[in-house]
Amino acid sequence: MTLEIFDLSGKVAMVTGSTRGLGEVAATALAKAGADVAVCGRSQTDLKRVSSAIKQLGRASAGFALDVTSKESVRTGVDQILQHFGKIDILMNNAGVNHRVSVLDFPEKEWDLIINTNLKGYFLVTQAVAPQMLERGYGKVINMSSILGMIGLPNQLAYASSKGGVDQMTKVMALEWAKGGVRVNAIGPTYFETELVTQIRDDPERFDFINERTPMGRWGRLHELEGIVIFLAAPASDFITGQTILIDGGWTAW
Numbered sequence: 001m002t003l004e005i006f007d008l009s010g011k012v013a014m015v016t017g018s019t020r021g022l023g024e025v026a027a028t029a030l031a032k033a034g035a036d037v038a039v040c041g042r043s044q045t046d047l048k049r050v051s052s053a054i055k056q057l058g059r060a061s062a063g064f065a066l067d068v069t070s071k072e073s074v075r076t077g078v079d080q081i082l083q084h085f086g087k088i089d090i091l092m093n094n095a096g097v098n099h100r101v102s103v104l105d106f107p108e109k110e111w112d113l114i115i116n117t118n119l120k121g122y123f124l125v126t127q128a129v130a131p132q133m134l135e136r137g138y139g140k141v142i143n144m145s146s147i148l149g150m151i152g153l154p155n156q157l158a159y160a161s162s163k164g165g166v167d168q169m170t171k172v173m174a175l176e177w178a179k180g181g182v183r184v185n186a187i188g189p190t191y192f193e194t195e196l197v198t199q200i201r202d203d204p205e206r207f208d209f210i211n212e213r214t215p216m217g218r219w220g221r222l223h224e225l226e227g228i229v230i231f232l233a234a235p236a237s238d239f240i241t242g243q244t245i246l247i248d249g250g251w252t253a254w
Ligand SMILES: NC(=O)c1ccc[n+]([C@@H]2O[C@H](COP(=O)([O-])OP(=O)(O)OC[C@H]3O[C@@H](n4cnc5c(N)ncnc54)[C@H](OP(=O)(O)O)[C@@H]3O)[C@@H](O)[C@H]2O)c1
Pocket: 016, 017, 018, 019, 020, 021, 022, 023, 040, 041, 042, 043, 046, 066, 067, 068, 069, 094, 095, 096, 097, 117, 118, 144, 145, 146, 147, 188, 189, 190, 191, 192, 193, 194, 195, 196, 197
């Protein structure tokens, strides 16, 4: 085995929601493995901050303001990335939101926002990016799911529904494009400390519940996402498609 199978030199990656959190970790990991990176999100300040940090690693990078809930914004953003970089080899759908309330109190507005961002957003972006991958006969799509695509937890109505949908979407896309050279896989993380989960991190009871429920006894550490992202983006995983790989300290092995 050589490290060439993990080499992303000459590849262009687009990562949605890479202005902070797990998306920033993923975008930086892809750059460390050799890819040029289109950083996507809505915060102009963070687009500049993350793309500058990636350029410091010696890779080409630029920020693209793109709202995944808007088809028009997605199409414009993808066109701009294709104009700038000439192609997209690796797409990571990662932008996500959450709202934790019981089923009976769940507001329709929050349901719509979560499904439109976490599920429909992945569809809109992939539909815009995949044609040029299929034309070239090569591409890697990585969908950020969650353990909540597989398990349920109270107060996670829309979020768990969206992630279950992402796992299913991953299979359908993988089947349609298997012979076209485009691999589609998902990552299902447990809890990692980002802005999305501050509410839970700051609640000692819920923080401890997660530690106790996890066989390895702790939350994920941000750098522990890097390996799986690089693996799914690289030739090392070329015969894997349609899978969700859980990164959860053993949670779902119970
Ligand atoms: N943290 C965890 O424990 C955990 C566990 C499992 C799965 N995940 C998943 O990992 C992904 C990233 O989560 P995170 O924890 O890193 O959250 P985060 O720190 O809150 O980051 C969310 C990212 O999504 C972007 N975003 C939100 N709505 C958007 C929209 N409409 N259009 C474009 N970008 C949008 C945000 O960028 P702007 O604000 O700049 O637009 C930001 O970059 C999500 O899909 C989440 O479900 C997280």
